[in-house]
Amino acid sequence: MACSSCSTGTDGQPRGCKNNGTCGSDGCNKLTVFDWLSNMSLPSGERAFDCVEVRFKNSRKEFFRNTENLSLSIGDVVATQAQSGHDIGMVTLVGELVKVQMKRKKVDFKDEALPKVYRKASQSDIDKWQKCRDREEEIKKRAREMAIILKLQMKISDVEFQGDGSKATFYYTAEERVDFRQLIKDMAKAFSIRIEMRQIGYRQEAQRLGGIGSCGRELCCSTWLSDFRSVSTSAARYQQLSLNPQKLAGQCGKLKCCLNYELDTYLEALKDFPSQDTKLMTEKGIAFCQKTDIFKATLWFSYKDDPANWHTLSKEQVQEIRAKNKKKEKVASLEEYAIENYVVEEKVLFENVVGQDSLTRFDRPKRSRNSKNRNKNKNRNRNKKSGNAQTKSNSGNRGPANKSEGGKGQGGNRNRKRRNNNRNKNQNNTKQQPKNA
Structure with a gap:
C-alpha cells in the first residue's frame, strides 16, 4: 500500500515523498478508494458533485461540501469546518464516487447541515498542523502516566490534534465504564487545550494503529476493510482449523477477520x-x-x-x-x-527425509563459550596431574637401582675416597716392613 517514491530512511521515515505515508498520489493512505472515474470527463451540461471526502489522521474520514467551488483533486490539503475553529485534512476522493461512498456510509448528501470546506490550506496552516502532530507522542505518554497515577483501568492508544491546535481527541479502550473526569481536568490544566475522550473497540484500535499480520501483509482493517462483521469459533470449525487461540487471534486480541473470507465457500461445499x-x-x-x-x-x-x-x-x-x-x-x-x-497407530507423524534428528533441535539451550573453555582447562589440568604422577613413579623406581650401585651424590664419592685411602695405606705398610727388619 505504499507509492513507488516511498523508501525507508535510517530513522524509519519515508525518504522519497517526505509526507510520512500521506503522499499526494494517495497510494499509501489507509482505507484508500481507487478513483476509476478520474480519466472520464463529465457530459456536457453536467456539474461535478459538490461534496468531497477528506481524510484526517489514520483512518478517520468525513464528507464536506465544496460550497466555494474550489478546484480540488486527490492529495490537496484543505482547511475544513470543525465544531470550533478549523481542521486540516487531505482530500482522498472527488466526483461521483463520493456520492456512492456517502450512500454506503448512510450519509445524506442532500443534507444542508454538512460541514464545509473553507479553503486550500496555506503554508502557515500546514506548519501549525505539523507542530501539533509532533506534540502528539509526548502528550500521549504524559496522559498515560496521569491515568496510571489515578489508577484508571483504561489504555490511551492514540491522540489526534485538531488542525488549529485548540483541541485534542484522546482515543482509549477499556473493559468497563471509566470515570475520567479528574483525568480531563488534569490534562486540560497541563496541556492548556480542550480535551475530548472517545472510547473505541479493540478492532478499531488495531485499525487506527496498523501493523503487520501473521500473513506478512499489512492489517486488512487498516488498509481496506471498513466494516467489522462478527467472527465466531464456528467459522474455524467449518474450515476444520485447530481451535488454538494463539493462532486464531489477531493483534487486536479477537478472532481474525480473515476467518470469514472463505467461510461461504466451505458452507457451500458442505451442503453435499x-x-x-x-x-x-x-x-x-x-x-x-x-x-x-x-x-x-x-x-x-x-x-x-x-x-x-x-x-x-x-x-x-x-x-x-x-x-x-x-x-x-x-x-x-x-x-x-x-x-x-x-x-491410526501406524501413522507417520514426521518423516526424517533430510536427516534431521528432531524438530526441536533449535530449542535446546546453547552452551556458552566460557563453559567450553572451562572444560578444556579441566582436561588440561587432569592431563598434567597424570603426567606428574607418572614422573614421580619413574623417579621412585630409579632410587633403589642407584643405591645398589653404591649410592649417588656425595655419599657415593666419600665411600670411594675411603677405599682408595685404605688401599694406599696398606701398600705403604708392605713397603716399609723389610727396611725395619
Whole structure:
C-alpha cells in the first residue's frame, strides 16, 4: 500500500515523498478508494458533485461540501469546518464516487447541515498542523502516566490534534465504564487545550494503529476493510482449523477477520457432504464418521468396537450406504467400499527425509563459550596431574637401582675416597716392613 517514491530512511521515515505515508498520489493512505472515474470527463451540461471526502489522521474520514467551488483533486490539503475553529485534512476522493461512498456510509448528501470546506490550506496552516502532530507522542505518554497515577483501568492508544491546535481527541479502550473526569481536568490544566475522550473497540484500535499480520501483509482493517462483521469459533470449525487461540487471534486480541473470507465457500461445499453425526449400519457393527476432507471429497469411518482402524470412503459411497440403510438394509462391511484402510497407530507423524534428528533441535539451550573453555582447562589440568604422577613413579623406581650401585651424590664419592685411602695405606705398610727388619 505504499507509492513507488516511498523508501525507508535510517530513522524509519519515508525518504522519497517526505509526507510520512500521506503522499499526494494517495497510494499509501489507509482505507484508500481507487478513483476509476478520474480519466472520464463529465457530459456536457453536467456539474461535478459538490461534496468531497477528506481524510484526517489514520483512518478517520468525513464528507464536506465544496460550497466555494474550489478546484480540488486527490492529495490537496484543505482547511475544513470543525465544531470550533478549523481542521486540516487531505482530500482522498472527488466526483461521483463520493456520492456512492456517502450512500454506503448512510450519509445524506442532500443534507444542508454538512460541514464545509473553507479553503486550500496555506503554508502557515500546514506548519501549525505539523507542530501539533509532533506534540502528539509526548502528550500521549504524559496522559498515560496521569491515568496510571489515578489508577484508571483504561489504555490511551492514540491522540489526534485538531488542525488549529485548540483541541485534542484522546482515543482509549477499556473493559468497563471509566470515570475520567479528574483525568480531563488534569490534562486540560497541563496541556492548556480542550480535551475530548472517545472510547473505541479493540478492532478499531488495531485499525487506527496498523501493523503487520501473521500473513506478512499489512492489517486488512487498516488498509481496506471498513466494516467489522462478527467472527465466531464456528467459522474455524467449518474450515476444520485447530481451535488454538494463539493462532486464531489477531493483534487486536479477537478472532481474525480473515476467518470469514472463505467461510461461504466451505458452507457451500458442505451442503453435499453428510453431517459429522452420520452413522453407517453394517453387519460388523455401527460405523462413525471420524474425519472429513472437503478438498478430496472423502470421509473416514471406523467401527464402534475398533476405533483405531479408519476406512476411507468417498462421498458417493457414503451416500450409497446411507440410501441402503434408509431401506433398512445393511452392507456387509466397510472394507468392501473402502478406498484404503487406515490405522491410526501406524501413522507417520514426521518423516526424517533430510536427516534431521528432531524438530526441536533449535530449542535446546546453547552452551556458552566460557563453559567450553572451562572444560578444556579441566582436561588440561587432569592431563598434567597424570603426567606428574607418572614422573614421580619413574623417579621412585630409579632410587633403589642407584643405591645398589653404591649410592649417588656425595655419599657415593666419600665411600670411594675411603677405599682408595685404605688401599694406599696398606701398600705403604708392605713397603716399609723389610727396611725395619
